[in-house]
Amino acid sequence: MHNSAEPLHGTHVLVTGASGGIGGATAELFAAAGATVYLTDVDDIAGRKRALTLGPHAHYHHLDVTDEADWQAVVTAMEQAGHRLNVLVNSAGTALKATLAQTSLPEFRRMIDQHLVGTFLGLRAAAATMTDGGAIVTISSLRGVLATAELGAYGAAKSGVRALTRVAALELAEQGIRVNSVCPGSITTEITSAPGFAADDMExxxxxxxxxxxxxxxxxxxxxxxxxxxDSSYVTGIDLLVDGGTAAGVRTPKISTEKA
Ligand SMILES: NC(=O)c1ccc[n+]([C@@H]2O[C@H](COP(=O)([O-])OP(=O)(O)OC[C@H]3O[C@@H](n4cnc5c(N)ncnc54)[C@H](O)[C@@H]3O)[C@@H](O)[C@H]2O)c1
Structure with a gap:
Protein backbone atom coordinates (compact mmCIF):
# COMPACT_ATOMS: atom_id res chain seq x y z
CA MET A 1 0.00 0.00 0.00
CA HIS A 2 1.30 3.48 -0.81
CA ASN A 3 2.25 6.10 1.76
CA SER A 4 -0.86 8.17 2.39
CA ALA A 5 1.18 11.43 2.48
CA GLU A 6 1.98 10.78 -1.20
CA PRO A 7 -0.75 8.35 -2.15
CA LEU A 8 -0.26 8.45 -5.92
CA HIS A 9 3.53 8.74 -6.13
CA GLY A 10 5.10 5.97 -8.20
CA THR A 11 1.82 4.52 -9.45
CA HIS A 12 1.19 3.65 -13.11
CA VAL A 13 -2.04 5.19 -14.30
CA LEU A 14 -4.01 4.87 -17.55
CA VAL A 15 -6.52 7.64 -18.29
CA THR A 16 -8.97 7.43 -21.20
CA GLY A 17 -10.42 10.62 -22.67
CA ALA A 18 -7.27 12.40 -21.48
CA SER A 19 -7.41 15.00 -24.28
CA GLY A 20 -10.66 16.25 -22.74
CA GLY A 21 -11.60 18.28 -19.68
CA ILE A 22 -12.05 15.79 -16.84
CA GLY A 23 -9.57 13.22 -18.20
CA GLY A 24 -7.02 15.98 -18.82
CA ALA A 25 -7.38 17.47 -15.34
CA THR A 26 -7.04 13.95 -13.91
CA ALA A 27 -3.87 13.26 -15.92
CA GLU A 28 -2.42 16.59 -14.75
CA LEU A 29 -3.22 15.89 -11.10
CA PHE A 30 -1.71 12.39 -11.21
CA ALA A 31 1.41 13.62 -13.02
CA ALA A 32 1.87 16.40 -10.45
CA ALA A 33 1.54 13.78 -7.69
CA GLY A 34 4.45 11.78 -9.12
CA ALA A 35 2.58 9.06 -11.02
CA THR A 36 3.56 7.71 -14.43
CA VAL A 37 0.58 8.60 -16.57
CA TYR A 38 -0.55 7.02 -19.84
CA LEU A 39 -2.83 9.55 -21.48
CA THR A 40 -5.10 8.04 -24.14
CA ASP A 41 -7.80 9.40 -26.45
CA VAL A 42 -8.97 9.43 -30.08
CA ASP A 43 -7.95 13.10 -30.34
CA ASP A 44 -4.26 12.37 -30.83
CA ILE A 45 -3.11 15.93 -31.49
CA ALA A 46 -4.53 17.34 -28.25
CA GLY A 47 -3.47 14.26 -26.27
CA ARG A 48 0.14 14.36 -27.46
CA LYS A 49 0.29 18.08 -26.79
CA ARG A 50 -0.98 17.64 -23.24
CA ALA A 51 1.35 14.72 -22.51
CA LEU A 52 4.33 16.85 -23.60
CA THR A 53 3.43 19.47 -20.99
CA LEU A 54 3.36 16.89 -18.19
CA GLY A 55 7.01 15.87 -18.24
CA PRO A 56 8.97 12.69 -18.87
CA HIS A 57 6.62 10.41 -16.91
CA ALA A 58 3.66 11.15 -19.17
CA HIS A 59 3.05 9.13 -22.34
CA TYR A 60 0.39 9.42 -25.00
CA HIS A 61 -1.22 6.48 -26.85
CA HIS A 62 -4.15 6.37 -29.25
CA LEU A 63 -7.00 4.40 -27.62
CA ASP A 64 -10.55 4.25 -28.94
CA VAL A 65 -12.34 2.79 -25.92
CA THR A 66 -14.78 0.90 -28.16
CA ASP A 67 -11.94 -1.01 -29.82
CA GLU A 68 -10.73 -4.14 -28.02
CA ALA A 69 -7.47 -4.27 -30.02
CA ASP A 70 -6.61 -0.70 -28.95
CA TRP A 71 -7.00 -1.67 -25.27
CA GLN A 72 -4.72 -4.66 -25.75
CA ALA A 73 -2.12 -2.55 -27.57
CA VAL A 74 -1.88 0.03 -24.77
CA VAL A 75 -1.74 -2.58 -22.00
CA THR A 76 0.99 -4.41 -23.93
CA ALA A 77 2.94 -1.17 -24.43
CA MET A 78 2.78 -0.53 -20.67
CA GLU A 79 3.95 -4.06 -19.88
CA GLN A 80 6.82 -3.75 -22.37
CA ALA A 81 7.89 -0.53 -20.63
CA GLY A 82 7.86 -2.42 -17.29
CA HIS A 83 4.87 -0.39 -16.06
CA ARG A 84 2.29 -2.64 -14.43
CA LEU A 85 -1.07 -0.91 -14.35
CA ASN A 86 -2.14 0.25 -10.87
CA VAL A 87 -4.96 2.65 -11.73
CA LEU A 88 -7.43 2.91 -14.61
CA VAL A 89 -9.59 6.02 -15.03
CA ASN A 90 -12.28 5.62 -17.72
CA SER A 91 -13.18 9.17 -18.76
CA ALA A 92 -13.78 8.90 -22.53
CA GLY A 93 -17.03 9.73 -24.23
CA THR A 94 -19.40 12.27 -25.71
CA ALA A 95 -23.00 13.15 -24.88
CA LEU A 96 -26.15 13.32 -26.96
CA LYS A 97 -28.95 15.78 -26.24
CA ALA A 98 -32.13 14.58 -27.99
CA THR A 99 -35.54 13.22 -27.09
CA LEU A 100 -36.00 9.49 -27.58
CA ALA A 101 -38.15 10.26 -30.63
CA GLN A 102 -35.31 12.33 -32.15
CA THR A 103 -32.63 9.71 -31.42
CA SER A 104 -31.65 7.47 -34.33
CA LEU A 105 -30.60 3.88 -33.74
CA PRO A 106 -26.94 4.56 -34.73
CA GLU A 107 -26.85 7.51 -32.27
CA PHE A 108 -28.32 5.36 -29.48
CA ARG A 109 -25.77 2.62 -30.21
CA ARG A 110 -22.95 5.21 -30.25
CA MET A 111 -23.79 6.23 -26.67
CA ILE A 112 -23.95 2.60 -25.51
CA ASP A 113 -20.68 1.82 -27.32
CA GLN A 114 -18.70 4.77 -25.97
CA HIS A 115 -19.83 4.60 -22.37
CA LEU A 116 -20.98 1.06 -21.63
CA VAL A 117 -18.93 -1.05 -24.05
CA GLY A 118 -15.93 1.23 -23.48
CA THR A 119 -16.19 0.76 -19.71
CA PHE A 120 -16.70 -3.00 -20.08
CA LEU A 121 -13.59 -3.37 -22.27
CA GLY A 122 -11.57 -1.22 -19.87
CA LEU A 123 -12.66 -3.19 -16.81
CA ARG A 124 -11.78 -6.46 -18.53
CA ALA A 125 -8.40 -5.28 -19.82
CA ALA A 126 -7.45 -3.81 -16.44
CA ALA A 127 -8.58 -6.84 -14.44
CA ALA A 128 -6.44 -9.10 -16.63
CA THR A 129 -3.27 -7.06 -16.06
CA MET A 130 -3.74 -5.87 -12.42
CA THR A 131 -2.42 -9.08 -10.94
CA ASP A 132 -1.20 -7.30 -7.76
CA GLY A 133 -4.45 -5.40 -7.23
CA GLY A 134 -5.25 -1.82 -8.07
CA ALA A 135 -8.04 0.70 -8.43
CA ILE A 136 -10.45 1.46 -11.26
CA VAL A 137 -12.51 4.63 -11.41
CA THR A 138 -15.31 4.80 -13.95
CA ILE A 139 -17.06 8.04 -14.87
CA SER A 140 -20.82 7.80 -14.83
CA SER A 141 -22.94 10.96 -14.51
CA LEU A 142 -25.63 12.65 -12.48
CA ARG A 143 -27.71 11.76 -15.58
CA GLY A 144 -27.14 8.09 -14.77
CA VAL A 145 -28.68 8.73 -11.34
CA LEU A 146 -31.54 11.14 -12.13
CA ALA A 147 -33.55 10.40 -15.26
CA THR A 148 -33.28 13.51 -17.45
CA ALA A 149 -35.49 14.36 -20.42
CA GLU A 150 -33.51 14.70 -23.68
CA LEU A 151 -30.63 12.68 -22.27
CA GLY A 152 -32.16 9.21 -22.63
CA ALA A 153 -29.46 7.36 -24.55
CA TYR A 154 -26.68 9.05 -22.56
CA GLY A 155 -28.43 8.49 -19.22
CA ALA A 156 -29.18 4.84 -19.98
CA ALA A 157 -25.53 4.24 -20.89
CA LYS A 158 -24.38 6.03 -17.73
CA SER A 159 -26.82 4.03 -15.54
CA GLY A 160 -25.29 0.95 -17.10
CA VAL A 161 -21.83 2.21 -16.17
CA ARG A 162 -22.92 2.39 -12.51
CA ALA A 163 -24.30 -1.15 -12.64
CA LEU A 164 -21.19 -2.53 -14.32
CA THR A 165 -18.98 -0.75 -11.78
CA ARG A 166 -20.73 -2.40 -8.84
CA VAL A 167 -20.60 -5.85 -10.46
CA ALA A 168 -16.87 -5.38 -11.14
CA ALA A 169 -16.35 -4.29 -7.50
CA LEU A 170 -17.95 -7.53 -6.32
CA GLU A 171 -16.11 -9.73 -8.77
CA LEU A 172 -12.66 -8.15 -8.38
CA ALA A 173 -12.55 -7.51 -4.61
CA GLU A 174 -10.74 -10.78 -3.88
CA GLN A 175 -8.15 -9.86 -6.53
CA GLY A 176 -7.42 -6.67 -4.52
CA ILE A 177 -8.97 -4.40 -7.15
CA ARG A 178 -11.33 -1.66 -5.97
CA VAL A 179 -13.84 -0.33 -8.49
CA ASN A 180 -15.78 2.88 -7.91
CA SER A 181 -17.72 5.34 -9.97
CA VAL A 182 -17.81 9.14 -10.01
CA CYS A 183 -21.05 10.82 -11.09
CA PRO A 184 -20.36 14.45 -12.07
CA GLY A 185 -23.11 17.02 -12.38
CA SER A 186 -22.57 19.91 -14.79
CA ILE A 187 -18.84 20.47 -15.29
CA THR A 188 -17.31 23.20 -17.47
CA THR A 189 -15.74 21.16 -20.30
CA GLU A 190 -16.14 20.79 -24.09
CA ILE A 191 -18.91 18.22 -23.67
CA THR A 192 -21.23 20.83 -22.19
CA SER A 193 -20.31 23.39 -24.86
CA ALA A 194 -21.64 21.12 -27.64
CA PRO A 195 -24.77 22.16 -29.56
CA GLY A 196 -27.83 21.73 -27.38
CA PHE A 197 -25.92 22.01 -24.09
CA ALA A 198 -24.80 25.62 -24.23
CA ALA A 199 -28.43 26.54 -23.79
CA ASP A 200 -29.69 30.09 -23.52
CA ASP A 201 -31.23 29.22 -20.16
CA MET A 202 -27.86 28.39 -18.54
CA GLU A 203 -28.46 31.06 -15.91
CA ASP A 231 -6.74 7.03 1.04
CA SER A 232 -9.90 5.15 0.03
CA SER A 233 -8.46 1.68 0.69
CA TYR A 234 -11.71 0.29 2.22
CA VAL A 235 -14.04 1.82 -0.38
CA THR A 236 -15.34 -0.21 -3.30
CA GLY A 237 -18.57 -0.40 -5.29
CA ILE A 238 -19.76 3.16 -4.63
CA ASP A 239 -21.11 5.94 -6.84
CA LEU A 240 -19.74 9.28 -5.65
CA LEU A 241 -21.76 12.28 -6.79
CA VAL A 242 -19.83 15.46 -7.61
CA ASP A 243 -22.83 17.61 -8.44
CA GLY A 244 -23.01 20.66 -6.15
CA GLY A 245 -25.87 19.01 -4.25
CA THR A 246 -28.27 18.53 -7.17
CA ALA A 247 -29.17 14.89 -6.41
CA ALA A 248 -29.61 15.55 -2.67
CA GLY A 249 -33.29 16.30 -3.19
CA VAL A 250 -35.74 18.92 -4.27
CA ARG A 251 -35.79 22.42 -2.82
CA THR A 252 -39.20 23.89 -2.11
CA PRO A 253 -39.90 26.86 -4.37
CA LYS A 254 -39.55 30.27 -2.71
CA ILE A 255 -43.05 31.64 -2.10
CA SER A 256 -43.37 35.39 -2.25
CA THR A 257 -45.05 36.87 0.84
CA GLU A 258 -45.50 40.26 -0.84
CA LYS A 259 -49.10 41.24 -1.44
CA ALA A 260 -49.95 42.23 -4.98
N1 LIG B 1 -18.66 17.70 -18.33
C1 LIG B 1 -19.74 17.29 -17.70
O1 LIG B 1 -20.62 18.08 -17.32
C2 LIG B 1 -19.91 15.82 -17.39
C3 LIG B 1 -20.92 15.45 -16.51
C4 LIG B 1 -21.13 14.12 -16.20
C5 LIG B 1 -20.30 13.16 -16.78
N2 LIG B 1 -19.33 13.52 -17.64
C6 LIG B 1 -18.52 12.46 -18.22
O2 LIG B 1 -17.16 12.72 -17.97
C7 LIG B 1 -16.38 12.12 -19.01
C8 LIG B 1 -15.41 13.16 -19.56
O3 LIG B 1 -16.15 14.20 -20.15
P1 LIG B 1 -15.58 15.68 -20.28
O4 LIG B 1 -16.53 16.57 -19.64
O5 LIG B 1 -14.14 15.71 -19.88
O6 LIG B 1 -15.74 15.88 -21.85
P2 LIG B 1 -14.67 16.26 -22.97
O7 LIG B 1 -15.45 16.36 -24.23
O8 LIG B 1 -13.87 17.42 -22.53
O9 LIG B 1 -13.71 14.97 -23.02
C9 LIG B 1 -14.12 13.74 -23.51
C10 LIG B 1 -12.94 13.09 -24.26
O10 LIG B 1 -13.33 11.77 -24.69
C11 LIG B 1 -12.74 11.57 -25.97
N3 LIG B 1 -13.44 10.49 -26.66
C12 LIG B 1 -14.67 10.53 -27.26
N4 LIG B 1 -14.95 9.32 -27.79
C13 LIG B 1 -13.90 8.51 -27.50
C14 LIG B 1 -13.60 7.14 -27.76
N5 LIG B 1 -14.44 6.36 -28.42
N6 LIG B 1 -12.43 6.64 -27.29
C15 LIG B 1 -11.57 7.43 -26.62
N7 LIG B 1 -11.78 8.72 -26.35
C16 LIG B 1 -12.94 9.25 -26.79
C17 LIG B 1 -12.84 12.92 -26.66
O11 LIG B 1 -11.93 13.00 -27.74
C18 LIG B 1 -12.53 13.87 -25.52
O12 LIG B 1 -11.16 14.17 -25.46
C19 LIG B 1 -17.37 11.60 -20.06
O13 LIG B 1 -17.57 10.22 -19.84
C20 LIG B 1 -18.63 12.36 -19.73
O14 LIG B 1 -19.79 11.67 -20.14
C21 LIG B 1 -19.10 14.83 -17.96
Whole structure:
Protein backbone atom coordinates (compact mmCIF):
# COMPACT_ATOMS: atom_id res chain seq x y z
CA MET A 1 0.00 0.00 0.00
CA HIS A 2 1.30 3.48 -0.81
CA ASN A 3 2.25 6.10 1.76
CA SER A 4 -0.86 8.17 2.39
CA ALA A 5 1.18 11.43 2.48
CA GLU A 6 1.98 10.78 -1.20
CA PRO A 7 -0.75 8.35 -2.15
CA LEU A 8 -0.26 8.45 -5.92
CA HIS A 9 3.53 8.74 -6.13
CA GLY A 10 5.10 5.97 -8.20
CA THR A 11 1.82 4.52 -9.45
CA HIS A 12 1.19 3.65 -13.11
CA VAL A 13 -2.04 5.19 -14.30
CA LEU A 14 -4.01 4.87 -17.55
CA VAL A 15 -6.52 7.64 -18.29
CA THR A 16 -8.97 7.43 -21.20
CA GLY A 17 -10.42 10.62 -22.67
CA ALA A 18 -7.27 12.40 -21.48
CA SER A 19 -7.41 15.00 -24.28
CA GLY A 20 -10.66 16.25 -22.74
CA GLY A 21 -11.60 18.28 -19.68
CA ILE A 22 -12.05 15.79 -16.84
CA GLY A 23 -9.57 13.22 -18.20
CA GLY A 24 -7.02 15.98 -18.82
CA ALA A 25 -7.38 17.47 -15.34
CA THR A 26 -7.04 13.95 -13.91
CA ALA A 27 -3.87 13.26 -15.92
CA GLU A 28 -2.42 16.59 -14.75
CA LEU A 29 -3.22 15.89 -11.10
CA PHE A 30 -1.71 12.39 -11.21
CA ALA A 31 1.41 13.62 -13.02
CA ALA A 32 1.87 16.40 -10.45
CA ALA A 33 1.54 13.78 -7.69
CA GLY A 34 4.45 11.78 -9.12
CA ALA A 35 2.58 9.06 -11.02
CA THR A 36 3.56 7.71 -14.43
CA VAL A 37 0.58 8.60 -16.57
CA TYR A 38 -0.55 7.02 -19.84
CA LEU A 39 -2.83 9.55 -21.48
CA THR A 40 -5.10 8.04 -24.14
CA ASP A 41 -7.80 9.40 -26.45
CA VAL A 42 -8.97 9.43 -30.08
CA ASP A 43 -7.95 13.10 -30.34
CA ASP A 44 -4.26 12.37 -30.83
CA ILE A 45 -3.11 15.93 -31.49
CA ALA A 46 -4.53 17.34 -28.25
CA GLY A 47 -3.47 14.26 -26.27
CA ARG A 48 0.14 14.36 -27.46
CA LYS A 49 0.29 18.08 -26.79
CA ARG A 50 -0.98 17.64 -23.24
CA ALA A 51 1.35 14.72 -22.51
CA LEU A 52 4.33 16.85 -23.60
CA THR A 53 3.43 19.47 -20.99
CA LEU A 54 3.36 16.89 -18.19
CA GLY A 55 7.01 15.87 -18.24
CA PRO A 56 8.97 12.69 -18.87
CA HIS A 57 6.62 10.41 -16.91
CA ALA A 58 3.66 11.15 -19.17
CA HIS A 59 3.05 9.13 -22.34
CA TYR A 60 0.39 9.42 -25.00
CA HIS A 61 -1.22 6.48 -26.85
CA HIS A 62 -4.15 6.37 -29.25
CA LEU A 63 -7.00 4.40 -27.62
CA ASP A 64 -10.55 4.25 -28.94
CA VAL A 65 -12.34 2.79 -25.92
CA THR A 66 -14.78 0.90 -28.16
CA ASP A 67 -11.94 -1.01 -29.82
CA GLU A 68 -10.73 -4.14 -28.02
CA ALA A 69 -7.47 -4.27 -30.02
CA ASP A 70 -6.61 -0.70 -28.95
CA TRP A 71 -7.00 -1.67 -25.27
CA GLN A 72 -4.72 -4.66 -25.75
CA ALA A 73 -2.12 -2.55 -27.57
CA VAL A 74 -1.88 0.03 -24.77
CA VAL A 75 -1.74 -2.58 -22.00
CA THR A 76 0.99 -4.41 -23.93
CA ALA A 77 2.94 -1.17 -24.43
CA MET A 78 2.78 -0.53 -20.67
CA GLU A 79 3.95 -4.06 -19.88
CA GLN A 80 6.82 -3.75 -22.37
CA ALA A 81 7.89 -0.53 -20.63
CA GLY A 82 7.86 -2.42 -17.29
CA HIS A 83 4.87 -0.39 -16.06
CA ARG A 84 2.29 -2.64 -14.43
CA LEU A 85 -1.07 -0.91 -14.35
CA ASN A 86 -2.14 0.25 -10.87
CA VAL A 87 -4.96 2.65 -11.73
CA LEU A 88 -7.43 2.91 -14.61
CA VAL A 89 -9.59 6.02 -15.03
CA ASN A 90 -12.28 5.62 -17.72
CA SER A 91 -13.18 9.17 -18.76
CA ALA A 92 -13.78 8.90 -22.53
CA GLY A 93 -17.03 9.73 -24.23
CA THR A 94 -19.40 12.27 -25.71
CA ALA A 95 -23.00 13.15 -24.88
CA LEU A 96 -26.15 13.32 -26.96
CA LYS A 97 -28.95 15.78 -26.24
CA ALA A 98 -32.13 14.58 -27.99
CA THR A 99 -35.54 13.22 -27.09
CA LEU A 100 -36.00 9.49 -27.58
CA ALA A 101 -38.15 10.26 -30.63
CA GLN A 102 -35.31 12.33 -32.15
CA THR A 103 -32.63 9.71 -31.42
CA SER A 104 -31.65 7.47 -34.33
CA LEU A 105 -30.60 3.88 -33.74
CA PRO A 106 -26.94 4.56 -34.73
CA GLU A 107 -26.85 7.51 -32.27
CA PHE A 108 -28.32 5.36 -29.48
CA ARG A 109 -25.77 2.62 -30.21
CA ARG A 110 -22.95 5.21 -30.25
CA MET A 111 -23.79 6.23 -26.67
CA ILE A 112 -23.95 2.60 -25.51
CA ASP A 113 -20.68 1.82 -27.32
CA GLN A 114 -18.70 4.77 -25.97
CA HIS A 115 -19.83 4.60 -22.37
CA LEU A 116 -20.98 1.06 -21.63
CA VAL A 117 -18.93 -1.05 -24.05
CA GLY A 118 -15.93 1.23 -23.48
CA THR A 119 -16.19 0.76 -19.71
CA PHE A 120 -16.70 -3.00 -20.08
CA LEU A 121 -13.59 -3.37 -22.27
CA GLY A 122 -11.57 -1.22 -19.87
CA LEU A 123 -12.66 -3.19 -16.81
CA ARG A 124 -11.78 -6.46 -18.53
CA ALA A 125 -8.40 -5.28 -19.82
CA ALA A 126 -7.45 -3.81 -16.44
CA ALA A 127 -8.58 -6.84 -14.44
CA ALA A 128 -6.44 -9.10 -16.63
CA THR A 129 -3.27 -7.06 -16.06
CA MET A 130 -3.74 -5.87 -12.42
CA THR A 131 -2.42 -9.08 -10.94
CA ASP A 132 -1.20 -7.30 -7.76
CA GLY A 133 -4.45 -5.40 -7.23
CA GLY A 134 -5.25 -1.82 -8.07
CA ALA A 135 -8.04 0.70 -8.43
CA ILE A 136 -10.45 1.46 -11.26
CA VAL A 137 -12.51 4.63 -11.41
CA THR A 138 -15.31 4.80 -13.95
CA ILE A 139 -17.06 8.04 -14.87
CA SER A 140 -20.82 7.80 -14.83
CA SER A 141 -22.94 10.96 -14.51
CA LEU A 142 -25.63 12.65 -12.48
CA ARG A 143 -27.71 11.76 -15.58
CA GLY A 144 -27.14 8.09 -14.77
CA VAL A 145 -28.68 8.73 -11.34
CA LEU A 146 -31.54 11.14 -12.13
CA ALA A 147 -33.55 10.40 -15.26
CA THR A 148 -33.28 13.51 -17.45
CA ALA A 149 -35.49 14.36 -20.42
CA GLU A 150 -33.51 14.70 -23.68
CA LEU A 151 -30.63 12.68 -22.27
CA GLY A 152 -32.16 9.21 -22.63
CA ALA A 153 -29.46 7.36 -24.55
CA TYR A 154 -26.68 9.05 -22.56
CA GLY A 155 -28.43 8.49 -19.22
CA ALA A 156 -29.18 4.84 -19.98
CA ALA A 157 -25.53 4.24 -20.89
CA LYS A 158 -24.38 6.03 -17.73
CA SER A 159 -26.82 4.03 -15.54
CA GLY A 160 -25.29 0.95 -17.10
CA VAL A 161 -21.83 2.21 -16.17
CA ARG A 162 -22.92 2.39 -12.51
CA ALA A 163 -24.30 -1.15 -12.64
CA LEU A 164 -21.19 -2.53 -14.32
CA THR A 165 -18.98 -0.75 -11.78
CA ARG A 166 -20.73 -2.40 -8.84
CA VAL A 167 -20.60 -5.85 -10.46
CA ALA A 168 -16.87 -5.38 -11.14
CA ALA A 169 -16.35 -4.29 -7.50
CA LEU A 170 -17.95 -7.53 -6.32
CA GLU A 171 -16.11 -9.73 -8.77
CA LEU A 172 -12.66 -8.15 -8.38
CA ALA A 173 -12.55 -7.51 -4.61
CA GLU A 174 -10.74 -10.78 -3.88
CA GLN A 175 -8.15 -9.86 -6.53
CA GLY A 176 -7.42 -6.67 -4.52
CA ILE A 177 -8.97 -4.40 -7.15
CA ARG A 178 -11.33 -1.66 -5.97
CA VAL A 179 -13.84 -0.33 -8.49
CA ASN A 180 -15.78 2.88 -7.91
CA SER A 181 -17.72 5.34 -9.97
CA VAL A 182 -17.81 9.14 -10.01
CA CYS A 183 -21.05 10.82 -11.09
CA PRO A 184 -20.36 14.45 -12.07
CA GLY A 185 -23.11 17.02 -12.38
CA SER A 186 -22.57 19.91 -14.79
CA ILE A 187 -18.84 20.47 -15.29
CA THR A 188 -17.31 23.20 -17.47
CA THR A 189 -15.74 21.16 -20.30
CA GLU A 190 -16.14 20.79 -24.09
CA ILE A 191 -18.91 18.22 -23.67
CA THR A 192 -21.23 20.83 -22.19
CA SER A 193 -20.31 23.39 -24.86
CA ALA A 194 -21.64 21.12 -27.64
CA PRO A 195 -24.77 22.16 -29.56
CA GLY A 196 -27.83 21.73 -27.38
CA PHE A 197 -25.92 22.01 -24.09
CA ALA A 198 -24.80 25.62 -24.23
CA ALA A 199 -28.43 26.54 -23.79
CA ASP A 200 -29.69 30.09 -23.52
CA ASP A 201 -31.23 29.22 -20.16
CA MET A 202 -27.86 28.39 -18.54
CA GLU A 203 -28.46 31.06 -15.91
CA UNK A 204 -31.68 29.50 -14.69
CA UNK A 205 -30.09 26.07 -14.91
CA UNK A 206 -27.27 27.21 -12.61
CA UNK A 207 -29.87 28.58 -10.17
CA UNK A 208 -31.30 25.05 -9.92
CA UNK A 209 -27.95 23.76 -8.58
CA UNK A 210 -27.93 24.06 -4.76
CA UNK A 211 -24.34 25.38 -4.81
CA UNK A 212 -25.35 27.94 -7.49
CA UNK A 213 -22.45 27.17 -9.82
CA UNK A 214 -21.15 24.57 -12.23
CA UNK A 215 -18.19 22.40 -11.27
CA UNK A 216 -14.61 22.60 -12.56
CA UNK A 217 -12.85 19.55 -14.06
CA UNK A 218 -10.22 19.81 -11.32
CA UNK A 219 -12.96 19.28 -8.69
CA UNK A 220 -13.85 15.98 -10.35
CA UNK A 221 -10.19 15.01 -10.75
CA UNK A 222 -9.62 15.45 -7.00
CA UNK A 223 -12.42 12.98 -6.22
CA UNK A 224 -11.08 10.54 -8.82
CA UNK A 225 -7.64 10.78 -7.20
CA UNK A 226 -9.15 10.02 -3.79
CA UNK A 227 -10.91 6.92 -5.14
CA UNK A 228 -7.74 5.82 -6.96
CA UNK A 229 -5.44 6.17 -3.97
CA UNK A 230 -4.87 4.23 -0.77
CA ASP A 231 -6.74 7.03 1.04
CA SER A 232 -9.90 5.15 0.03
CA SER A 233 -8.46 1.68 0.69
CA TYR A 234 -11.71 0.29 2.22
CA VAL A 235 -14.04 1.82 -0.38
CA THR A 236 -15.34 -0.21 -3.30
CA GLY A 237 -18.57 -0.40 -5.29
CA ILE A 238 -19.76 3.16 -4.63
CA ASP A 239 -21.11 5.94 -6.84
CA LEU A 240 -19.74 9.28 -5.65
CA LEU A 241 -21.76 12.28 -6.79
CA VAL A 242 -19.83 15.46 -7.61
CA ASP A 243 -22.83 17.61 -8.44
CA GLY A 244 -23.01 20.66 -6.15
CA GLY A 245 -25.87 19.01 -4.25
CA THR A 246 -28.27 18.53 -7.17
CA ALA A 247 -29.17 14.89 -6.41
CA ALA A 248 -29.61 15.55 -2.67
CA GLY A 249 -33.29 16.30 -3.19
CA VAL A 250 -35.74 18.92 -4.27
CA ARG A 251 -35.79 22.42 -2.82
CA THR A 252 -39.20 23.89 -2.11
CA PRO A 253 -39.90 26.86 -4.37
CA LYS A 254 -39.55 30.27 -2.71
CA ILE A 255 -43.05 31.64 -2.10
CA SER A 256 -43.37 35.39 -2.25
CA THR A 257 -45.05 36.87 0.84
CA GLU A 258 -45.50 40.26 -0.84
CA LYS A 259 -49.10 41.24 -1.44
CA ALA A 260 -49.95 42.23 -4.98
N1 LIG B 1 -18.66 17.70 -18.33
C1 LIG B 1 -19.74 17.29 -17.70
O1 LIG B 1 -20.62 18.08 -17.32
C2 LIG B 1 -19.91 15.82 -17.39
C3 LIG B 1 -20.92 15.45 -16.51
C4 LIG B 1 -21.13 14.12 -16.20
C5 LIG B 1 -20.30 13.16 -16.78
N2 LIG B 1 -19.33 13.52 -17.64
C6 LIG B 1 -18.52 12.46 -18.22
O2 LIG B 1 -17.16 12.72 -17.97
C7 LIG B 1 -16.38 12.12 -19.01
C8 LIG B 1 -15.41 13.16 -19.56
O3 LIG B 1 -16.15 14.20 -20.15
P1 LIG B 1 -15.58 15.68 -20.28
O4 LIG B 1 -16.53 16.57 -19.64
O5 LIG B 1 -14.14 15.71 -19.88
O6 LIG B 1 -15.74 15.88 -21.85
P2 LIG B 1 -14.67 16.26 -22.97
O7 LIG B 1 -15.45 16.36 -24.23
O8 LIG B 1 -13.87 17.42 -22.53
O9 LIG B 1 -13.71 14.97 -23.02
C9 LIG B 1 -14.12 13.74 -23.51
C10 LIG B 1 -12.94 13.09 -24.26
O10 LIG B 1 -13.33 11.77 -24.69
C11 LIG B 1 -12.74 11.57 -25.97
N3 LIG B 1 -13.44 10.49 -26.66
C12 LIG B 1 -14.67 10.53 -27.26
N4 LIG B 1 -14.95 9.32 -27.79
C13 LIG B 1 -13.90 8.51 -27.50
C14 LIG B 1 -13.60 7.14 -27.76
N5 LIG B 1 -14.44 6.36 -28.42
N6 LIG B 1 -12.43 6.64 -27.29
C15 LIG B 1 -11.57 7.43 -26.62
N7 LIG B 1 -11.78 8.72 -26.35
C16 LIG B 1 -12.94 9.25 -26.79
C17 LIG B 1 -12.84 12.92 -26.66
O11 LIG B 1 -11.93 13.00 -27.74
C18 LIG B 1 -12.53 13.87 -25.52
O12 LIG B 1 -11.16 14.17 -25.46
C19 LIG B 1 -17.37 11.60 -20.06
O13 LIG B 1 -17.57 10.22 -19.84
C20 LIG B 1 -18.63 12.36 -19.73
O14 LIG B 1 -19.79 11.67 -20.14
C21 LIG B 1 -19.10 14.83 -17.96
Missing amino acids: SYVRSIPMQRRGAPEEVAAVIAFLASA
